[in-house]
Amino acid sequence: MSAVSTSLPEISPRRRRTDKVMRASLLVATLIALVPLVLIIYFLIKEGLSAWSGSFFSTDPNGNFFGNPGGVRSAILGTLEMIALATLIAVPIGIGVALYLVEYGKQSAFANLVRYFIDVMTGVPSIVFGLFIYISLVINHVGNVSFAGWKGSVAVSLLMLPVVARAAEVVLQLVPDSLREAALALGAPRWRVVSRVVLPTALPGLVTGSLLAVARGMGETAPLLFTAGATFIASANLNQQMNSLPVQIFTDIASPRSAVVARAWGAALALVTIILLLNLIARFVSRRSRMA
């Protein structure tokens, strides 16, 4: 028996070179993409952090030309209130649409049509939603007011709806059919299969998807301009004009007063921080569910 040991061919020098070039160019591309991100964060912190103070979070903007311009309390509160209402509208409806598509519609013609429309809606610019609500609700003074917080919520919810529906559909489809089969084979009616098995299993993914939709909705300025209007005062009454962070930033940044401009940066930093926190929570929830 000849004793020839196994040997492998050597890597050619040309291949080594190609490998290195590839790695280098991908690294460069990554750095190029990172640069603006890093710059944004840098500027936000540099310009915005100085505006943060106790009064920044506890006082309302006061529109004065001189003296203390005030904080952004009403903007933060307004954003939170309107987004909360928008979430309340968009999430249940969005999940409902997804449930219909996955559990009942499946591949029917109607279901595919719905899917198409949802895809289209994700592409619609947010300002269009704002205009739509403006024309339908604001001009006609629905609810006896022109601009109102709740109308802003509706506009934002329209924006959030396709995001929630899309994400929810993906997550619901990930629920293995074998679980549905198991529940059906036990003699459960389909609605119970959905409520007791499918939804609980998909829950972490649904939460993540909803949080991401919320983060998206928070940052939109255009729809709020035409619907919620702008005001300085904080209020809990959604049936009147309401302030919001994006709108506040929008108006402040054009001001000739440097203190107001600084406040705009501070507000921008606050907004980004809130969104960042929401993203972190979404990540945390999905990681928890994956470990279970």
Add this chain to the structure above:
Amino acid sequence: MHEPRHQFHENLRALEAQALDGLDLVIQQLDRSLESISYQDVELAGMVVADDDRIDGRYLEVHQGILSLLARQAPVAGDLRIVAALLHVIRCVERMGDQCVNIAKLVPLSGYEAPKDKDILDAIERMGRLARSQVSQAKQAFAGRNTELAQDLVRQDMEINRLNREIFRRAVEVGDNLDLREWAMFMILVARCLERIGDNTVDIAEQTVFVVTGLFREFADASNPPETARTP
């Protein structure tokens, strides 16, 4: 591309060939033992006794092969029946080999220059030829899965049984010569061995029918006269 379980069926075929070739060895032994009886050839008889080891060895090999096949391949249906039948067949081969040895061992005992009775010797030789043809036919029947050929063995076996009875009768009437009588007694024993060989071939015939039909019916033989067992 081979059919699935090709290797298994190859092994089964080889095992069957090994078992059936044992019948060729039996024929060899039978020929020699009968020759040694006819010519009082003690040396030849000695060879028969020694060569039985070959048959015993084959028995062990086939037996081991069957166990191995059962353990590893889990044969079912037709394959299972073949394997079960081969166990019987190789046992029959081994017994027939033993009968040949028994015949050979009678040669030195029956005396070197003993007187012989021509009629008895003729009958023995006829029995021997019949037994030989039965063994050969049994091999053919099993290998060819031929139930008619198997059936026919019963008919031949009845002839052997008849000859056996005839030899016994002749031996009883053989006369007063002590040596002759003693020789005749030994011939009765030889006839009995040959008759047993015949029975074993009928066993193989029964196994042939079992492999083909899945039914096990006992053919008519010495322990089971034709009146009580109707063959299918």
Add this chain to the structure above:
Amino acid sequence: MIPPETTSKEQTDMSTGGHSERSQSPLQASASPPPANKTGHGVTVKNLNAYYGSQRSIKDVTIDFPPNEVTAIIGPSGSGKSTVVRCINRMHEEIPGARAEGQVLLDELDVYGDGVDVTAVRRLIGMVFQKPNPFPTMSIFDNVAAGLRLTGTKSSDLRHLVERSLHSVGLWDEVKDRLNEPGIGLSGGQQQRLCIARTVAIEPEVILMDEPASALDPISTLKIEELIDELKERYTIVIVTHNMQQAARVANTTVFMLDGEVIEHDATSKMFTNPTDERTERYVTGKFG
């Protein structure tokens, strides 16, 4: 040098006749007498045709599944064996575009009759699947109770029923101290037994098993087979398997299907020692598959 006596042979008829013979084959060593009072429920599939869209996958199939016995259905892939079983508890129609025609009788009741409630049928005819599928968000206890809760039966006796179920599948001792842990934390074999416990908790009359052990290791497989042997005392069991040795070990009667038709249906021992049809012979000896 007297040659040994030839022993007399007993006459043994190795064929056990058609499937009308319910008694045990003479080949089996322990001859226990058939139970006097069978309170079991039999299933009869009559002239069943099943379609996926326009394609007919089951052609005029009629099979009788005797009560309190294990019947195995074997056959190559695509023979329709899984489809038959899914038609029995009407899971087949859950597939879009699929439908079934014919009768499936549970005792005297036609499961496909007019006005029959599908969910009620499935409570009487349970199913265990190939891949164990415990509900991932539920604990071991909740999984077993799931069948009871999903069918709306409010039971103050839940704890007792769950315990009884787990006992009947031989899982109680292994899980009694961790009933609140997630069901998916168990091993594959335990998960499958958990699914069986979930099925028997609602006390069906028939249990259908679609290749219940094919995803499990050999030891778990043998445990499941032993469990099936015990379960048949209380339920009628139909098992689809592509493992012929399993059918041979576990089933009283075996059905061989090919291309959507029943080719042979007989006592298991006959099917594996002397099948009648040439195609059955070729399939079980592995000459095709």
